[in-house]
Amino acid sequence: MTTREFDTIVIGAGPGGEGAAMKLAKTGQRIAVVEAHQRVGGGCTHWGTIPSKALRHAIQMLADYRRNPLFQHTQHQIEIEFPDLLRAADGAIDDQVRTRFRYYRRNRVEVVFGRAVFLEPNLIEVRRARGPSERLRAKHFVIATGSRPYHPPDIDFSHPRVLDSDSVLGLQQTPRSLTIYGAGVIGCEYASIMGALDVKVNLVNTRDRLLSFLDDEITDALSYHLRQQGVVIRHDEVYEHVEPEADGVVLHCRSGKKFKTDYLLWANGRAGNTQDMGLEEIGLAPNRRGQLEVNASYQTALPHIYAVGDVAGPPALASASYDQGRFVGAHIADGECGWSLIEEFPTGIYTVPEISSVGRTERELTAAQIPYEVAQADFKSIARAQITGHTVGMLKLLFHRETLEILGIHCFGEQAAEIVHIGQAIMSQQGSANNIRYFTETTFNYPTMAEAYRVAALNGLNRLF
Template sequence: MATTPHFDLIIIGTGPGGEGAAMTAAKHGKSVAAIERYTRVGGGCTHWGTIPSKALRRAIYHMNLINQSPIYKRMDVVPEYPFAELLATANRVIDEQVDLRESFYDRNRVQLIPGQASFVDPHTIEVEGDGGQRRRYTADSFVIATGSRPYRPADIDFSHPRIFDSDTLLRMDHTPRSITIFGAGVIGCEYASMLRNMQVAVNLVNTRAHLLEFLDDEITDALGYHFCDKGIRVLNGEEHEAVEATKEGVVLSLKSGKKLRSEVFLWANGRSGNTADLGLESVGITPNKRGQIEVSETFQTSQPHIYAVGDVVGFPALASASYDQGRYVASHLCGDADDKLVRDIPTGIYTTPEISSLGKSERELTAEKVPYEVGKSTFKTLARAQITGQQVGMLKLIFHRETLALLGIHCFGENAAEIIHIGQAIMSQPAPHNTIRYFVNTTFNYPTMAEAYRVAALDGLGRVF
């Protein structure tokens, strides 16, 4: 009888959470295996989510730069780039990412096992390969990092060629004339922005009263204004009643009585954890109704030696957070008490304009009765923004009125997800080094977008003194 292979740690899933756990455990000298049911490593982040969608966004951005070029305008020529052709640029990035990530596993001697994993008992899993062959593996500890998938209501026919979710949309083979997007969360807003930049008519249906309510009110108001200015029709506070698709188009019926007709339809309302085929009932772990696994502060499940990280545990469901969680749990199970989990994680939303935020909003601080003040810098006043032509946006710093400690950073505009990190570094410092005085006492390169911090800090200090 063949011996069952044993590892110190087995990780299920090779997305950011799984990779973070695998690399950290391997560097601690543990024997590690990673199981991946897809044909290549990287998880949804690399193949269906973050990487392809952001690569597509960048391709659309360059298309618009070309179309706005004075040379083409003088020639009265507007180059056309179909959706599928723009998306093809993402495949190159995906291939490069996969090659890079596979090298990490190889270099750190982490064994990659292809197939679908399922628990047999608390220390044994069975992996079914593509050919139906099955093999069992045992381990002292496990990390579940299986990610999530788009939630699909039973009453919507996702097999219809005009109906998509955020995964299947990336297989669309043409540029539609119009689209209705149900769900105005991060994914819905990002795709609404991208497709409108391709001159697609967009209906964006929001189940809530305001767009992206978890953000600072001023940022969401700015986003709503720019969506309206670009011609995106936003409908707030709506619920879907039915989706009917024909050869000619799709009709979304809302409970308010409205009917929206478009060429294609995108459902972007919610995600479910990938837990259905893991055999969790064999180890006494019960996912919630969204397929997510409940964990402790140290990301342990009801079985202390089985951890779960990333989208499969829910909020914040960010690639950056998932990687940090994976690193943290590997350090935890290896007994490294010095490795701390990063709790303050910036939000990056790749609409046009871009959004990024960290820390408290004005609404939160008002509810908590914290004395605060605000400093702002509008991009249109910055030389670098004037040079690049990206003048839409602002940087907003929220700070304690008495201590001047930085409490929140909210950025709206081109490269917001990059700009935020300067403030993040200061905000993470211990007092008294975490105040907005840093931005006044530091010389920034000129002209740069980083100068927005100095302008905003001066504006804020002027309100206090």
């Protein structure tokens, strides 16, 4: 068997792998990307971010239609099923695949389809279900294989009524009822989506509040709106066992509670895709969740092998994974990287309404004894929100009472994940440039949602005097 030589081999064609491959290709290296599936894009494109967010967008359009008085006479004629909404996501997925593959081809990055297995620290074999295997050698490797839903061994995920965040995309009908175990980002997003379809949803949370890493006021608002959609939230519950039946699934909790619904969606944790890659044989041992330990430069115990994205651990976000890939590409090409990744990265949660946050929360600032003030704008007072009918939500800025430095930005409502970036850009400035007065001294287009920054800043400054 002949062996082909490359400068760097990237394993995985998701955001992290793409970021590394594109950065290295620009330096003139000979790059190969090995992808286990038949299309590029990774789990982000095919099972995670893109389909779930396209699904959420379709739900939002349906909600807007139902709310619009122009269509009141036809609202009762609209019957939308879950598979119809999934088909609406197919176009976005296909467009993303074509776009990503075009990037590889245009930058002369060779895409090799098959499963990569390490034979030696610098040698892999690409194995295919159909067709011959081949061997590839390189000086450096980037492992960017992503993650999959975590499956506890005592739960039968082969049962058609037991779902995870991948298999839920194969549902052929809208459930009448659904229990979601795990109230993290994925669990909350699907609770919001299903609640908007009038599905009876039990959201079972293993903690004492939803999304505890967010600002308390934001999570309180999320809880309220989920309940308004008919979602029943159960906090501090831990499963004891899952009992699949012919007509549904019973979730038994240690507290003695039982939840029987048409389906169970398991949304409690993910595991890195590092199994059956021959990593242990070359001295790399993933942890129990399939993640690899890396240093500040994303190097594993073998310095020529890097790991980025979900397999490197938190934050496990597509946006952060892409930046990690670019960082690693620069490190491989130059032996070091002249720039560092940001510490304050934004979080986007695509519930209905959506949530986005960057920086510290009130709870964190209080614990650190930092004197802060709150600046807030309710969307119901913003002209653009009144025009579009999306008046639910708010923009909340936390800033230092003395220096006026922006310490945190928290947004709940339509376009939250877009709005947060305006504040992020100012918050990232050094010294006096990071100042809440910027928003009172800048002219915003009118009417826009961005105007909420001016309203919030004036509100906050008025609290000081």
